[in-house]
Amino acid sequence: MLDAKMIRANPEMVEAALQNRNMPGALQNFLKLDENRRSLLARVEEIKKFRNQASQEVGKLKKQGLNAEELMEKVRRVGDEIKELDEKIGQVETDIEKILLNIPNIPHSSVPVGEDENANVEMRRWGEPRQFDFAPLAHWDIGPNLDILDFERAAKLSGARFTVYKGWGARLERAVINFFLNIHTGQHGYQEIFPPFMVTADCMLGTGQLPKFAEDMFKIEGRDMYMVPTAEVPLTNLCREEILEEKDLPRYMTAYTACFRAEAGSHGRDTRGIIRQHQFNKVELVKITAADSSYEELEKLTHDAEEVLQLLELPYRVVLLSTGDMGFSSAKTYDLEVWMPSYNDYKEISSCSNCEDFQARRANIRYRPASKERIRYVHTLNGSGVAVGRTVAAILENYQQEDGSVVIPTALRPYMGGLLKIER
RNA sequence: GGAGAGAUGGCCGAGUAGGCUGAAGGCGCUCGCCUGCUAAGCGAGUAUACGGCUAAUACCUGUAUCGAGGGUUCGAAUCCCUCUCUCUCCGCCA
Numbered sequence: 048m049l050d051a052k053m054i055r056a057n058p059e060m061v062e063a064a065l066q067n068r069n070m071p072g073a074l075q076n077f078l079k080l081d082e083n084r085r086s087l088l089a090r091v092e093e094i095k096k097f098r099n100q101a102s103q104e105v106g107k108l109k110k111q112g113l114n115a116e117e118l119m120e121k122v123r124r125v126g127d128e129i130k131e132l133d134e135k136i137g138q139v140e141t142d143i144e145k146i147l148l149n150i151p152n153i154p155h156s157s158v159p160v161g162e163d164e165n166a167n168v169e170m171r172r173w174g175e176p177r178q179f180d181f182a183p184l185a186h187w188d189i190g191p192n193l194d195i196l197d198f199e200r201a202a203k204l205s206g207a208r209f210t211v212y213k214g215w216g217a218r219l220e221r222a223v224i225n226f227f228l229n230i231h232t233g234q235h236g237y238q239e240i241f242p243p244f245m246v247t248a249d250c251m252l253g254t255g256q257l258p259k260f261a262e263d264m265f266k267i268e269g270r271d272m273y274m275v276p277t278a279e280v281p282l283t284n285l286c287r288e289e290i291l292e293e294k295d296l297p298r299y300m301t302a303y304t305a306c307f308r309a310e311a312g313s314h315g316r317d318t319r320g321i322i323r324q325h326q327f328n329k330v331e332l333v334k335i336t337a338a339d340s341s342y343e344e345l346e347k348l349t350h351d352a353e354e355v356l357q358l359l360e361l362p363y364r365v366v367l368l369s370t371g372d373m374g375f376s377s378a379k380t381y382d383l384e385v386w387m388p389s390y391n392d393y394k395e396i397s398s399c400s401n402c403e404d405f406q407a408r409r410a411n412i413r414y415r416p417a418s419k420e421r422i423r424y425v426h427t428l429n430g431s432g433v434a435v436g437r438t439v440a441a442i443l444e445n446y447q448q449e450d451g452s453v454v455i456p457t458a459l460r461p462y463m464g465g466l467l468k469i470e471r
Numbered sequence: 472g473g474a475g476a477g478a479u480g481g482c483c484g485a486g487u488a489g490g491c492u493g494a495a496g497g498c499g500c501u502c503g504c505c506u507g508c509u510a511a512g513c514g515a516g517u518a519u520a521c522g523g524c525u526a527a528u529a530c531c532u533g534u535a536u537c538g539a540g541g542g543u544u545c546g547a548a549u550c551c552c553u554c555u556c557u558c559u560c561c562g563c564c565a
Contacts, residue, residue: 051521052528088522092534099534102546106490109545119545126545290481290519413519415481415500421528422519 048147048409055081064153067160067370077146084139091132094125148252149259152405155342155379159369166369167382173353174362176386177445184451185389186443187320190216192451193469196321207318208310208325210436215469219442219455220328222462223435224303227330227355231432235351237301237332242281244304245272250284253410255376255402262311265325274307278331279429286335287410291425293417297336297344301432304329321436322394328435334428337414338404341426342379345401349381352397352432358458361441362386364393378403383433388444396437399430 054061058078065073101122108115154160159168190196195216201209212220231237248271251257256264256276265274275281282300291298306329317323332351336344349365356363368380377400384393404424407413413422446454452470455463 085522088534092522095534098545102544103491105545109490115545122545292481423528 048405049150049153050404050408051081051143051147054078061153064370065150067154068151068373069162069371070151073146073150075146077143080139080143080146084136084143087132087136087139091129091136094129094132098122098125098129145258148409151373151375152378152402154370154373155401155403157367158373158379159367161369162371164369164372167372168367168369170365170367170381172362172364173357174360174386176362177388179388181449183388183444183447185320186440187389189443189447189451189453190321193453193471195219195469205325208323210321210324215463215466216439218463219439219459219469220435222459223438223442224328224330226358226459226462227432227435228301228303230355230358231301231330231332231351235299235354237299237351240278240282240285240300240302242275242278242285242302242304244275244307246275246281246284247272250280250287250410253284253287254280254406255409256280259375263309265307265309275304276308277306277329277429277431278302278304279333282331282333283335283406283412283427283429284410286412286425289412290422291335291412291414293337293414296414296425297334297340300333300335302331302333303435304331320389321440324436327437330432330435332399332430332432335412336426336428337416338423338426341401341403341428344426345379345381345399345428348428348430349383349399352383352399352430355433356383356385356396359438359442359456360458361438361445361456363396374398374400376400376402376405378405381430383431385437385441386445387441394437394441396441397431397433400428402427402429 049061054074054077058074062071062074065071101118105115105118105122108118159166161167184192187196187198191198193216195213197211197213201211204211228239232239245267248257251264251273256273264276267273281304282302285300286298306327308325308327310323310325313323321327332348334341334344334348353363353365363383363385366382366384368377368382373380380398380400382395383397383399385396386392387394403426406427407424412425412427414425415422442456442459443453446456448454448468450470452468454468455466460466
């Protein structure tokens with residue numbers, strides 16, 4: 048959520064930023080409503096001031112044994128007016144909030160301006176895509192061939208966009224989760240968290256999934272709760288409604304969770320394999336930082352995510368998303384894209400974002416600066432560290448052998464009981 | 472699921488026959504004094520949001536906030552109703 052005062056002071060700048068995010072006119076009625084609110088507020092507060100003073104007067108008169116009836120009657124009469132104005136203000140504030148909650152974050156000045164992913168900027172590449180001397184298979188063929196992925200039975204259990212992992216496949220998924228968590232906790236200084244997989248609507252509002260993207264989520268029937276679409280939601284909301292001390296910042300957290308997404312509107316995209324599922328595993332990185340260090344921390348966080356791909360020796364590139372391609376809450380985002388032979392292209396496997404104070408304002412996460420200045424909103428960052436299912440897919444494809452077997456990356460072997468390769 | 476207790480400021484904790492309590496006291500924190508270092512001691516200060524005034528996120532000023540929402544009243548942290556959460560006991564359960 049943007050700061051209303053900031054919008055009031057720079058409406059043209061905000062409008063221009065929204066245009067870059069393909070959301071022109073989102074601000075439309077805001078200024079009018081905002082002005083309306085302030086004038087109503089001025090009126091009602093004046094009347095309340097009168098009521099407060101008069102009520103005290105009544106108390107004094109009564110104490111002295113004097114008649115206060117006349118004054119009481121006067122106050123009684125303004126009561127209705129206050130009620131009426133308060134209701135109007137409540138309505139206006141609801142309208143303002145509706146607008147504010149649907150406005151995306153303002154992109155950082157270093158973000159390339161553009162309509163879509165074509166305006167993204169590649170920052171760097173790591174590793175060389177492997178040259179195969181045989182026709183490589185896609186993971187959706189490799190998996191069933193090795194009997195470690197079972198799409199048909201998954202459909203029997205749960206329908207489309209679900210996968211059953213079996214035997215060494217299930218073990219590989221678990222190995223990757225543990226490997227990621229160990230690296231981030233052991234080498235990058237993140238605290239491991241194991242959060243609930245269901246959260247309240249307030250949490251979803253806090254990180255920006257609601258109210259705009261309700262159709263992307265799985266809601267729990269009969270409850271005001273949702274399945275987490277990413278661990279970013281519970282991790283960031285851990286600090287909701289809290290005031291932190293600057294000396295305790297930055298705070299690094301990592302968590303494994305399953306993630307649940309309705310994938311509405313992505314019919315026909317990535318229909319084969321485990322790239323786009325209703326349920327997938329992810330290890331997430333979240334940072335809560337002071338306002339002045341978040342961009343530095345974004346670079347570090349991105350490198351933390353990159354490192355697990357390096358350790359697995361999976362070729363990838365880092366892309367800076369353009370204004371038109373960024374997520375709703377983000378001010379700046381780097382995507383990590385891993386090389387996928389089946390796509391003959393790089394495929395997103397991580398998204399690392401600095402949300403600045405956008406989520407903090409929604410979730411009311413603040414900190415007390417060490418310098419004793421006034422309380423400020425923290426900055427929140429999140430990044431996949433990284434998507435587990437897509438990592439498994441990348442391993443299967445990049446490490447496949449001509450005989451159909453798959454070599455286990457060296458770094459993962461200790462997590463696989465020393466297994467060197469999965470074969471039929 | 473049944474019975475009971477409770478939710479107050481960064482923390483702990485007062486405050487119910489409704490009024491001058493944004494809220495005692497303590498801790499913590501900040502600044503100053505004092506002390507050969509440390510500790511102790513002394514003094515002062517220390518909520519947030521939204522308005523008005525401002526160059527100001529500085530003063531000053533107004534309104535609101537004692538779990539949330541509603542009600543009674545001239546006036547509610549204090550009374551009434553609903554909800555949420557926490558704790559204790561019983562039951563059930565991986």
